[in-house]
Amino acid sequence: MNSKDFESLVSSIGFSSVPERFRNLISNVALIIEDDVSFELRRDMRLPDNETLLGLYHGIPLTKRGDNYTGALPDTITLYRLPILRSAEQEGVTVKKMIEETIWHEVAHHFGLNEMEVRKRENERSS
Numbered sequence: 001m002n003s004k005d006f007e008s009l010v011s012s013i014g015f016s017s018v019p020e021r022f023r024n025l026i027s028n029v030a031l032i033i034e035d036d037v038s039f040e041l042r043r044d045m046r047l048p049d050n051e052t053l054l055g056l057y058h059g060i061p062l063t064k065r066g067d068n069y070t071g072a073l074p075d076t077i078t079l080y081r082l083p084i085l086r087s088a089e090q091e092g093v094t095v096k097k098m099i100e101e102t103i104w105h106e107v108a109h110h111f112g113l114n115e116m117e118v119r120k121r122e123n124e125r126s127s
Contacts, residue, residue, distance in 0.1 A: 001081075006085075010031060013096065017101075028075060035080070054102045055077060057075065057076070057106040058076045063111070075110060
């Protein structure tokens with residue numbers, strides 16, 4: 001899937017895959033698309049070469065925002081197109097489903113869940 005088609009798909013999905021009760025609480029978050037994870041980010045996050053990163057939340061989670069949280073630039077959820085395409089193919093799911101799951105995963109970080117908590121809830125949800 002080329003960049004333009006991927007971007008159109010992400011745009012059509014947006015936050016719609018997030019249940020409404022949570023979607024209405026998402027605040028000041030922008031979706032960004034990049035082709036792949038940069039070498040610098042892998043280094044900074046200490047990600048091994050064999051670890052796949054489909055998305056990344058960057059910002060101040062809702063649980064950490066205080067009364068002084070005003071005028072801040074939007075938090076970002078970056079979706080990595082090439083890893084998402086590879087993972088969708090490897091797992092035998094649609095690209096749309098992989099994007100939806102990645103957005104939902106990163107939105108959980110926006111709500112203040114750490115990686116272990118997110119994965120635990122994902123496992124519970126899929127059981």
